[in-house]
Amino acid sequence: MLTFSDLPALTGGNLLQADSTGVAIHQLLLDSRRVGQPGGALFFAIRGAQHNGHRYLADLYRRGVRLFVIDRVEEVLGGIESYPEASFLLVADSLAALQTVAAQHRRQFRIPVVGITGSNGKTIVKEWLAQLLSPDELICKSPRSYNSQVGVPLSVWELNSTHTLGIFEAGISERGEMARLARVIQPTLGVFTNLGTAHDAGFTSPQEKVAEKMQLFTQVDTLFYCRDQEAVHLAARELLPEHRTFTWSRFHPHDAHVAVNIAEASADRTVVHIAIAKPLPQEHTFTLPFADEPSVENALHCLAVLLWRQVPAAEIQRRLDRLVPVAMRLEMKQALNDCYVLDDTYNNDLAGLALALDALTRQPRRGRRTLILSDVLESGLPAPELYARVAAQLAVHKVERLIGVGPEISQHQALFNGVERAFFATTEDFLANFHPDQFQHEILLVKGARRFGFERIVAAFQQKIHGTVLEVNLDALVHNLNYYRVRLAPDTKLMVMVKAFAYGSGSYEVANLLQFHRVDYLAVAYADEGVELRQHGISLPIMVMNPSPDSFQKMQQYHLEPEIYSFERLREYLRAAHDHPLPAIHLKLDTGMRRLGFAEEDVAELGVVLQENASRLRVASMLTHLAGADEAQHNDFSRQQLAAFQRMAPLLETALGYTVLKHALNSAGILRFPEAHFDMVRLGIGLYGVEATGENQGALRPVSSLRTTISQIKKLPAGETVGYGRRGQAVDHERRIATIAIGYADGYDRRFSNGVGIVAVRGQRAPIVGNICMDMCMIDVTAISETQAGDFVTIFGEQVPLTELAQRIGTIPYELLTSVSERVKRVFFAE
Numbered sequence: 157m158l159t160f161s162d163l164p165a166l167t168g169g170n171l172l173q174a175d176s177t178g179v180a181i182h183q184l185l186l187d188s189r190r191v192g193q194p195g196g197a198l199f200f201a202i203r204g205a206q207h208n209g210h211r212y213l214a215d216l217y218r219r220g221v222r223l224f225v226i227d228r229v230e231e232v233l234g235g236i237e238s239y240p241e242a243s244f245l246l247v248a249d250s251l252a253a254l255q256t257v258a259a260q261h262r263r264q265f266r267i268p269v270v271g272i273t274g275s276n277g278k279t280i281v282k283e284w285l286a287q288l289l290s291p292d293e294l295i296c297k298s299p300r301s302y303n304s305q306v307g308v309p310l311s312v313w314e315l316n317s318t319h320t321l322g323i324f325e326a327g328i329s330e331r332g333e334m335a336r337l338a339r340v341i342q343p344t345l346g347v348f349t350n351l352g353t354a355h356d357a358g359f360t361s362p363q364e365k366v367a368e369k370m371q372l373f374t375q376v377d378t379l380f381y382c383r384d385q386e387a388v389h390l391a392a393r394e395l396l397p398e399h400r401t402f403t404w405s406r407f408h409p410h411d412a413h414v415a416v417n418i419a420e421a422s423a424d425r426t427v428v429h430i431a432i433a434k435p436l437p438q439e440h441t442f443t444l445p446f447a448d449e450p451s452v453e454n455a456l457h458c459l460a461v462l463l464w465r466q467v468p469a470a471e472i473q474r475r476l477d478r479l480v481p482v483a484m485r486l487e488m489k490q491a492l493n494d495c496y497v498l499d500d501t502y503n504n505d506l507a508g509l510a511l512a513l514d515a516l517t518r519q520p521r522r523g524r525r526t527l528i529l530s531d532v533l534e535s536g537l538p539a540p541e542l543y544a545r546v547a548a549q550l551a552v553h554k555v556e557r558l559i560g561v562g563p564e565i566s567q568h569q570a571l572f573n574g575v576e577r578a579f580f581a582t583t584e585d586f587l588a589n590f591h592p593d594q595f596q597h598e599i600l601l602v603k604g605a606r607r608f609g610f611e612r613i614v615a616a617f618q619q620k621i622h623g624t625v626l627e628v629n630l631d632a633l634v635h636n637l638n639y640y641r642v643r644l645a646p647d648t649k650l651m652v653m654v655k656a657f658a659y660g661s662g663s664y665e666v667a668n669l670l671q672f673h674r675v676d677y678l679a680v681a682y683a684d685e686g687v688e689l690r691q692h693g694i695s696l697p698i699m700v701m702n703p704s705p706d707s708f709q710k711m712q713q714y715h716l717e718p719e720i721y722s723f724e725r726l727r728e729y730l731r732a733a734h735d736h737p738l739p740a741i742h743l744k745l746d747t748g749m750r751r752l753g754f755a756e757e758d759v760a761e762l763g764v765v766l767q768e769n770a771s772r773l774r775v776a777s778m779l780t781h782l783a784g785a786d787e788a789q790h791n792d793f794s795r796q797q798l799a800a801f802q803r804m805a806p807l808l809e810t811a812l813g814y815t816v817l818k819h820a821l822n823s824a825g826i827l828r829f830p831e832a833h834f835d836m837v838r839l840g841i842g843l844y845g846v847e848a849t850g851e852n853q854g855a856l857r858p859v860s861s862l863r864t865t866i867s868q869i870k871k872l873p874a875g876e877t878v879g880y881g882r883r884g885q886a887v888d889h890e891r892r893i894a895t896i897a898i899g900y901a902d903g904y905d906r907r908f909s910n911g912v913g914i915v916a917v918r919g920q921r922a923p924i925v926g927n928i929c930m931d932m933c934m935i936d937v938t939a940i941s942e943t944q945a946g947d948f949v950t951i952f953g954e955q956v957p958l959t960e961l962a963q964r965i966g967t968i969p970y971e972l973l974t975s976v977s978e979r980v981k982r983v984f985f986a987e
C-alpha cells in the first residue's frame with residue numbers, strides 16, 4: 157500500500173506540512189462531494205476550465221480529509237496554516253501527480269491488462285469482453301465510460317491482488333493525452349475498435365488522430381484490430397511488427413489472422429463463418445445475437461480475442477449466446493406513490509455499485525433512501541468480506557432501507573444490521589410479496605445483476621400512465637450549462653431560471669442537478685414553485701419573480717427572496733416585515749421592457765424609501781430585463797437599456813450604503829453582450845437546448861425529447877377520410893395511417909393538424925393527418941412501410957428540432973417546451 161510519505165519521491169513534489177504522512181492511501185478523491193471514509197482519502201486539488209479543487213479544501217477538512225495534493229499554495233483558502241492536522245504535498249501539476257500515483261499502483265500487479273481505444277464502441281467492447289471472459293478470470297474494469305484523464309487513474313486504482321485481468325478504456329480529445337493514459341494503464345494487450353470519420357477539433361488530420369490513439373499500444377504484446385480499417389492498419393504496421401498483432405477481416409481474408417464471412421443476417425442475429433490459417437487451419441460457424449452493424453463489429457473484436465486465447469468454439473458460442481446489450485445510462489424514473497426509481501438493472505459489481513450509490517446520494521432527500529440490490533457477482537472476494545464492504549458502502553451513502561434479492565445476500569443479512577431490511581431468495585419472491593403501499597415519497601435505487609431480471613421490478617414501480625414520455629437528457633443539460641459557464645468571468649455568478657416547471661422539463665430534478673453543479677441562484681415565477689423546490693431539498697438561494705402579498709408569510713418560512721417591482725409591492729412587503737424579519741429582496745428596474753419594474757423617474761423616491769427602511773430591509777440584487785436581447789436589429793435599444801441600468805443602480809446603491817449584485821442578461825444576452833455580464837447573469841432557454849439568437853444552435857445539445865407510441869395502424873382506401881370533421885382527406889391511392897397516443901391534452905398543439913405538424917418514426921418523417929384530437933392524433937406512414945403498432949414516435953427531439961416545429965405554427969420554442977402537460981411522464985437520464 158502506498159503511504160503519503162512515499163509521494164514526494166514518486167511525484168517530485170514538496171511536503172509543505174506533514175502531520176499524518178504514515179497513513180496508507182485507500183481512496184483517491186477528486187470531488188469533495190464523494191468523501192466516503194475520510195481516513196486514508198487522498199484529495200487531489202485539480203484545476204480545470206470550470207472547477208478549481210483548491211476551493212474545496214475547507215469543506216474536505218471539515219469532513220475529516222487530511223491528505224492533500226495541491227499545485228497552487230496561494231489558492232488554498234486561508235493558507236495551509238488554517239488546516240493544522242493536514243498534510244500537504246505541493247506538486248507542479250495535481251493531475252499529473254494523480255496519474256503518477258495510479259501508475260505506481262498499476263505497477264504492483266503482474267497480470268494481463270487490456271487497453272481499449274477507438275472512436276466508437278470502447279465501452280461496449282470493454283463490457284462484452286468482461287462478460288465473455290468472466291468464466292475464466294477475475295476482472296477489474298473501468299466503471300461505465302470512465303476513460304478520461306481523471307477517469308482512467310480512478311479506474312486503475314480499483315485493481316487489487318485478487319484480480320487476474322484488467323480491462324480499461326481510454327478516450328482522448330487532444331494530442332499528447334494518450335501517452336499519459338498509456339503510462340497509467342500499462343496495457344499488455346490492446347484493442348483498437350475503429351476510427352470514426354467525424355472531424356475532431358483536437359487533431360489536424362485523421363492520420364494524426366490515429367497515430368495519437370495508437371500511443372496506447374507501444375508496449376503491448378498483442379494488438380487486436382480490424383484489418384479492413386485501412387488507416388488503423390497502416391498505423392499499426394508502423395508501430396508494431398506483425399507478430400505483435402492479431403487481426404480480423406471481412407474484405408482481405410488472406411491478409412488477416414481471422415477471415416470473417418457474414419453468412420446470414422436476420423432481424424436479430426448474424427451468422428458468421430470464421431477461417432483461421434495459422435498455426436493450424438480451422439473453420440467455425442458462430443451465431444452473434446445481434447444484427448446491427450456496430451454491434452456485429454464490436455462482437456467480432458471480442459470474438460478475435462477469444463479465438464486468440466484458444467477458447468474452444470463450442471464454449472465461445474455458449475458465451476456469445478448469453479451476451480446482452482449494454483445499457484449505457486442510469487435512468488431516473490417517476491414511479492408510483494410519488495417515488496422515484498434510479499434504474500441500474502444492467503450489472504452489479506462493486507465499482508458499479510459505488511457509482512450508483514453516488515448518484516443516489518446526489519438526490520436530495522425525499523423521504524427514505526431505499527436500495528434494492530441483488531447478489532453482487534464477480535468480486536473475487538470471499539462472500540463475508542464482500543457483503544461487509546457492501547454494508548460499509550450503504551453506511552457511507554446513508555441508505556436507510558435495503559431490500560436484498562438472491563441467496564448470497566440473504567445468507568449474509570446479519571451484516572446489514574444498521575438499516576431497515578428485508579430479503580428475498582429470488583426476484584419472483586420479491587414480486588409475489590410486492591405491496592405498493594410500502595413505498596411512499598422515497599427514492600429507490602434498483603441495482604441488480606443481469607440474471608436477476610430486475611427490469612421486472614422497475615416495471616412494477618412505474619406508474620401505468622399512457623405511453624407518452626418526455627425524456628430529459630441530464631448530460632445534455634450539463635453540457636449546455638457549461639457552454640454558458642465558460643463564457644463568464646470566474647467571479648460572475650450564475651442564476652438559472654427554473655420557472656414554468658423548468659421550461660417544462662421538471663423543476664425539482666433540474667434544480668437538483670443545478671445545485672449539484674453549484675450554480676449560484678435559482679429563479680421561479682411564483683412562491684409555490686419555490687416552496688416545492690424547498691420541500692424537495694433544494695437549498696440554493698431562490699428568487700421569486702411574481703410574489704403575491706398573500707405569499708409573503710410562506711416566503712419567509714421557506715426563505716424565498718421576492719422580486720419587488722413597484723412601490724405598492726414594496727410597501728406591502730415592508731408592512732409584512734414589521735412583524736418579522738423577511739428575506740432579502742431583488743429590485744426590478746424597468747429600462748425599456750415596460751412590463752414590470754421601477755422606472756428611472758422613480759429612482760430618487762425609491763432611494764429615500766430604501767434609506768428609511770435600511771434596518772428592516774436588505775436588498776440582495778438589482779436587475780433589469782432586455783426587450784430584444786436576441787436580435788441585432790435591437791442592439792441600440794439594448795445598449796440604451798443597459799446604460800439606463802448603469803445610471804440607476806449606482807444611485808440606489810448610494811442610498812442603500814452598500815453594493816448589491818447587478819444583473820441584466822438572459823441566455824441570448826449572455827452571448828451577445830459579454831461586456832454587460834455585471835455580477836450575475838440569468839440563464840434560461842439556453843440551458844434547455846435552444847440557442848435564442850439562432851447563431852450557435854449547433855453548440856448546444858437538445859435536452860428534451862417528447863416521445864409517444866403507435867397505438868394502431870389502418871389502411872385507408874382511396875377516397876376515405878380520417879378523424880373529426882373528416883379533415884384528413886384520402887387521395888387517389890391507398891394510404892397507411894397510424895394513430896399515435898398524444899393529443900392536445902398532452903400539450904400537442906392543435907395548430908399542428910392537417911399536415912402542419914411532422915413527427916419522426918424509424919428515422920423518417922411522417923406528417924400529421926386530420927385534426928389533432930384530445931388524447932391522440934393520426935400520422936401518414938404510407939412511405940414508411942416497416943412501421944408497426946408499438947413503434948416509438950418522436951414528436952420533438954434530435955430528429956424533429958424544436959425551432960423548426962415552432963416555426964411551423966408561428967410560435968417560439970419556449971411555448972412548445974412549457975406546454976407539455978404534467979400528465980406526460982418525465983424520464984431523466986444520464987449517460
Ligand SMILES: *Cc1c(COP(=O)(O)O)cnc(C)c1O
Pocket residue numbers: 653701781821822823824838839840841842848
Ligand atoms: C425567463 C427570464 C429570463 C431567462 O430568459 P431566456 O430567454 O429563457 O434565457 C431572464 N430574466 C428574466 C427576468 C426572465 O423572466
